[in-house]
Amino acid sequence: MPERDWMAAQFEEHRPRLRAVAHRMLGSLGEADDALQDAWLRIDRADTSGVENPGGWLTTVVARVCLNLLRAREARREDELAADRIPAASARAVDPEEEALLADSVGLALLIVLDTLAPAERLAFVLHDMFQVPFDEIAPMIDKTPAATRQLASRARRRVKGAPAPTGDASRRHRVVHAYLAATRGGDFDALLALLHPDVVLHADRAVVPTPEPVLVRGARPVAEGAMASLGRARSAALVLIDGEVGMAMLEEGRLRVLLRFAFDGDLIREIDVVAEPDRLRKAQVALAEG
Structure with a gap:
């Protein structure tokens, strides 16, 4: 099988996991699908002859795309603060029922809290705690050491864990x-x-x-x-x-x-x-x- 066809088949096989990663990283089904499309365009242009673990490699590509999107989102927030305005709603067409079902499956409150994390914190927590990606594989994505990446995930975990049941x-x-x-x-x-x-x-x-x-x-x-x-x-x-x-x-x-x-x-x-x-x-x- 030609290399491109093999990688396309791998991408489709891993699509559910990749979409789940993107959804938890971005919190939006529409943006998750956009991220997968962007990731595939990058994958299609890449030399994949040395890829031995396609699932892990594809997860890394998608995570990097999502990280870039989160950083761009953070920059827009800074612009909004400087302009003292509320961001406009997106006009992207998304099935609200599917969006709601996915949010319920993850936990809407969790998605809300994830949106308050810094991009690197969110990536470290999502990949390690939700998808069991080792810290030494996450660290190069955010230009950190594995120990520093572990600290980022721990800091995010404290926010996500929340408080004990109220009394x-x-x-x-x-x-x-x-x-x-x-x-x-x-x-x-x-x-x-x-x-x-x-x-x-x-x-x-x-x-x-x-x-x-x-x-x-x-x-x-x-x-x-x-x-x-x-x-x-x-x-x-x-x-x-x-x-x-x-x-x-x-x-x-x-x-x-x-x-x-x-x-x-x-x-x-x-x-x-x-x-x-x-x-x-x-x-x-x-x-x-x-x-």
Whole structure:
């Protein structure tokens, strides 16, 4: 079999694993498929005569492509911070049902936390902890020693592992936010009202809604009505810890777009802070809500 045909067959054989690597690296099905296409173009031009472990070699190529995409994404974030603007949504056509199924299979909260990691941290954690790639194979991809690569993965692991299961007041707040998320996803207006303090206040920064000033909404009914208008976004939301407190995060095209912080009065939500400004998102420490 000609070398090119052999490598094409290897690529197709390993495509499910390669796509899974790209999806966990990028958080977006559309970008994962783009990364695989880019990787194949590189592979097709490469001399593969010396490849003895095609699965490992292909994983390395795809991981390098994803790393470049993550670094470009990081640079765009810096530009967005400098320009003080929220990034525009992608127009890429993606099957939302397939995207949601894949996110559920990985864990939406995990994808959200992965998006807060530096590119090299994410690569080290994803390849080692999720795909059992040895550190000495990962290290050359990020120009680090195996020991330094191990440290990057360990740092990422601490973020991803999250906190122990909450107890006491923290456990109660966790249940309230979980119920809020369930009611929002299910479009249950009455259930939402039951969770909100009558005088609840919602703050939304100007990146959430394109207005000159931040949005302020008062009262349980107006806040619940606003939540009902955001059913589409709720599908991509998950419980996370934000600076150590339970909250919600929303992912779009593999990127953290919105955080919801909560304040409580007993078992009722007294205040909601909706955060989308890039600088505020960047400064937030986001971790999994439970270990």
